[in-house]
Amino acid sequence: KVQAMRITPISAKTASNLFLSGAIIGPIVDSLHNQCLLEYNFLPISLYLPSDVERSTPFFCSSWAVPPLLGVAYVVLGGILPRLFQSVLKETTKKTSKHVTKEQDISLRTKAILAVTTTALIIKLSAVLETNTVWILDPTTKISILLIASLSQWAWLDGTLAAVIAASVTSLGGPLSELPFVAHNIWSYLPSAADYFPLQNLPLDGSSLNLISGPLAWFLGDDYQQLALSSITGPCYFAVTMDAIAIGRWLDYENTKQDSIQM
Numbered sequence: 001k002v003q004a005m006r007i008t009p010i011s012a013k014t015a016s017n018l019f020l021s022g023a024i025i026g027p028i029v030d031s032l033h034n035q036c037l038l039e040y041n042f043l044p045i046s047l048y049l050p051s052d053v054e055r056s057t058p059f060f061c062s063s064w065a066v067p068p069l070l071g072v073a074y075v076v077l078g079g080i081l082p083r084l085f086q087s088v089l090k091e092t093t094k095k096t097s098k099h100v101t102k103e104q105d106i107s108l109r110t111k112a113i114l115a116v117t118t119t120a121l122i123i124k125l126s127a128v129l130e131t132n133t134v135w136i137l138d139p140t141t142k143i144s145i146l147l148i149a150s151l152s153q154w155a156w157l158d159g160t161l162a163a164v165i166a167a168s169v170t171s172l173g174g175p176l177s178e179l180p181f182v183a184h185n186i187w188s189y190l191p192s193a194a195d196y197f198p199l200q201n202l203p204l205d206g207s208s209l210n211l212i213s214g215p216l217a218w219f220l221g222d223d224y225q226q227l228a229l230s231s232i233t234g235p236c237y238f239a240v241t242m243d244a245i246a247i248g249r250w251l252d253y254e255n256t257k258q259d260s261i262q263m
Helices: 012-030 066-089 102-131 139-157 161-177 179-183 210-220 233-262
Strands: 038-040 044-047 060-063 187-189
Touching: 012 060, 012 066, 012 102, 012 233, 038 044, 038 060, 060 066, 066 161, 066 233, 102 139, 102 233, 139 161, 139 233, 161 179, 161 233, 179 187, 179 210
Parallel strands: none
Antiparallel strands: 038 187, 044 060
16 A cells, blocks of 8 residues: 655644744844845845944845745745655654653754854855955855855754755755745845856747746746846755754754643
8 A cells, every 4th residue: 555645744833933933033144144145125124333323334134025034934944844855755853752851852952053053154154255355266166165064064963864855955946936036126136146047048939938938027027037146045045944944843842842741
């Protein structure tokens, strides 16, 4: 008999807390490199230090559209994708049937904190690589350095196959998911950072190929081939996925602990 794939559902409490984590932590971490990569055109937020009287360089840049977007992203990356790939791979995580031990609780909380911290460091590293003027590095070298850092984060804090697949898929699909927002001018990448044109080689016309170009032009605009992203964001998405997964696992155990106390 062929057994149906069973995916452990994410609880409403875990989902809501993941959303809040993404909405709060996400924009803070993202701001560590977005000033050298892009500018926000829709509902922008710019915060300046009190000492910056002339308001020349904000220490925090974002958009009011970003918190809800990252909230949803953390639910998907930290709650849905790991469960999906664990089910496909028949990979299990450590569970407790009746209670969560204190050691597990501390370990998961520590891993979540370390995951967020290392993700912030990787995001900051991407900014350093992008703005560095001492050693001029090509995009491939920058991506390689960030991938090594992100894979080291995964090996140190997680090590599961489901997590690395989820993060790898996100590192490819994450940048592409920004195309509608770039197309509709929610944000745009700076010319110095815009080196990735994922739709550049897709045709604009052609009888049989209009099935592709037509919907893309309708959804992204006639100049969809010129939509520019930054290749350096791929490894950053990998790292963000790892901290979302770590937070999700900690929240799952916290909920299990609370449920066991109430029983």
